[in-house]
Amino acid sequence: MDHLTDKEFDRVCTHLSRTFGLNMRSKRVLLDCRLSRERERLGFSSFSAYLDKVEAETDPEATARFVDLVTTHYTYFLRERRQFDFLRTTAFPELERSKPNRTWNILCAGCSTGEECYTASMIVEDYRRGRDLPPVRITGIDISKAAIEKARRATYQFAHVEKVPPRWLSSYFTNDGGNYTVTDAIRRRVTFAQANLNDPDALQRRYDLIMCRNVIIYFDGRTREQVLDSLYRHLAVSGYLILGHAEIIRSRTKFVYRRDSVYQKQPEAIIP
Ligand SMILES: C[S@@+](CC[C@H](N)C(=O)[O-])C[C@H]1O[C@@H](n2cnc3c(N)ncnc32)[C@H](O)[C@@H]1O
Structure with missing residues (x-):
């Protein structure tokens, strides 16, 4: 060779x-x-x-x-579990107070083969039980066509769902001869698109919450700043940006660090 x-x-x-x-x-x-x-x-x-x-x-x-x-597509269900706990204990209750009637928009930027989006959707499904919540729309984008195609199929081999909690496995997947497919109830609120985060037009709407985990670590410094700027512009004020554990935002003028690689968008008014 x-x-x-x-x-x-x-x-x-x-x-x-x-x-x-x-x-x-x-x-x-x-x-x-x-x-x-x-x-x-x-x-x-x-x-x-x-x-x-x-x-x-x-x-x-x-x-x-x-x-x-x-590109590297490594991902799994409930990756960095404490961040999903943060959605349940902090982000969703805040949204419930601030946006009780309008759709909540969540972005997973660099979603790979879909596990992150479906995990978020399962957290929503648990959270909405007994509550009267508005619709939740989860958008997953990734530059890889093959990853997006797999995400849309929503079917995973056993090895891939082995660590999913048993209740989720029985409630949110169907098992067809060793393959596990995410149920319609979970898939319904998730859509996928192929897009390059480096493209200034990649994002179209404003999101209440953005997960961009284990993606910017692969970018060069200039691209990392551009992508963070774009995520900032497309995040609602006081919305959360969730990064991977090895990813850090140094400038604190736009985002305030909360915990577990979760940053909160500063109100625009106080930005110099
Ligand atoms: C390591 S995976 C992370 C998946 C998931 N976010 C997680 O943390 O488990 C990184 C993903 O980012 C995607 N990616 C890399 N560069 C990108 C770009 N410029 N635009 C959109 N996606 C990109 C890759 O295709 C890959 O699927």
């Missing part, structure tokens, strides 16, 4: 940074491995020819596979 030369590696990193804001310079072995296999599979005689094809973006299938190969 041919390996990426320094020049080809640099070319891949430049393309990833320019197009997706991804900083993959520390991931040489991963890129080398995945892209070498892909180049061979597609029958390109050289990396240059393969990269010409990817950069030209004339073949949507090749572009989609490239994006899929260079």
Whole structure:
């Protein structure tokens, strides 16, 4: 198997940074491995020819596979459970007081294969029992076409739902020969779209709550700031932005840190 030369590696990193804001310079072995296999599979005689094809973006299938190969989709149900407890104990009761009659909008940015959105929907389903809540709309977006397709199917193998609490497994999934599919009641409030967070038009509406976990960690510094700015603009005042545990917002003019990587949007009036 041919390996990426320094020049080809640099070319891949430049393309990833320019197009997706991804900083993959520390991931040489991963890129080398995945892209070498892909180049061979597609029958390109050289990396240059393969990269010409990817950069030209004339073949949507090749572009989609490239994006899929260079991104990490690791996720699972109830990931960072304390953050979901925060929804139940803090964010939802606040929304219940401040927005008793209008739809609550939740965004999962970089939702991968859907587990995060469906977990949020299961938390909503538990929370709404015995309460008269307005509709809740959960939107999941991800740059990966394959991830979004899997999210829409909402079917997971047993290994993937093994740690889901038994009550959820029996109430919120149907089991069909070893595959577990999220029930309609949970899926109904969730929609998915393929979008690049690095694109200024990726977000269309204002959200009451945004989860963007384990996504900006892959971005270069400039993209990280741009994406945080965009999330800030699309978050309601006093709304919560939930990041992954390794992701930190240093500037405190826009967001105040609450706990467990949860930030709260500062009222716009006090921003200098
Ligand atoms: C590690 S997964 C995190 C999934 C989930 N948020 C979680 O914490 O379990 C990161 C996801 O971000 C997506 N992603 C990376 N860059 C993106 C971009 N520019 N726009 C939208 N999604 C992106 C990847 O495709 C991947 O599915």
